[in-house]
Amino acid sequence: MRGRLCAVTGDQAPAAEQLLRVDLRRAGSAMVVTVAGEVDMFTAPRLEAAVGRSLADATVNVTVVDLTRVAFLDDAGLSALVTAHRAAERQDEPLRIVVDHNRPVVRPLQITGLERVLALYYDVAEALREPHSSGG
């Protein structure tokens, strides 16, 4: 990987941790991954790692990813979601993505057709409520 921004712009460029905040919270047998900020090629690995951690936890039956406070989502972020969705499918564990009407998230999902692939919800409560039916 090439060098990071050197001194002049290093002052202006926030770290990935500042651009994208990711929290994991248990809700019974579910894990809620709350994401806030901007998801791009720089920060998407943080999203992917957090969701991966939840999926790898054998005590978690449902992973809910809350994207309602995401202000930007690019192709790298979409790829992180698709990767997680496939991993969840393989272990027959639902990955529920909460988007509400948050346009910065809904718009890229629509134009790529991924809104028909991923399991999308309006709010976390709804995503947690839905029973886990085998086979998704």
Next chain:
Amino acid sequence: MPAHRDQSEDRAGPPSGAGPAGGAPPPSAAAHIWEIRLPAVLETLGLVRTGLRRRLAQLDWPDDAALDVLLAVNEAVSNAVEHAFPPGAPDGTVEVAARVEPVGGRRRLRVRIRDTGRWLPRPGPEEDVNRRRGLPMMSVLMAEVLIHRGGPSPLDGTVVTLLSPPVPGP
């Protein structure tokens, strides 16, 4: 790493191509309204979005249309950062220049994204089948997408030109 002395030029001032003093109002609609040059590294993506987002707000660009511009420009800059430079090449830069153009009583944005390297072929489909949405996204979001790949030298650069759909005047 080589110095990038001129890393950030966020020019929001009056258009440099204005006509003679005292003449007609400057052709601001065709002037560069925003330019930035940054190293082709991942951190650049957020800086480009922040600057362009602020400028579009100043221009009263409609929110929905502004998001589409940000998404398209972000993908072009991502491509430049990810693919422009062969391994071992000196660090390159990405330039983004935007201007507003009048179109039949409305206005549209022309954004040029230029890097100092050449886009490399993407990895094979087996390894990268999940990372091929950048170009299709730009095509859906913009009225027109032009890609000019440079010559054989890695320094010839790639230029992507994005033309937004027209939006109502200010």
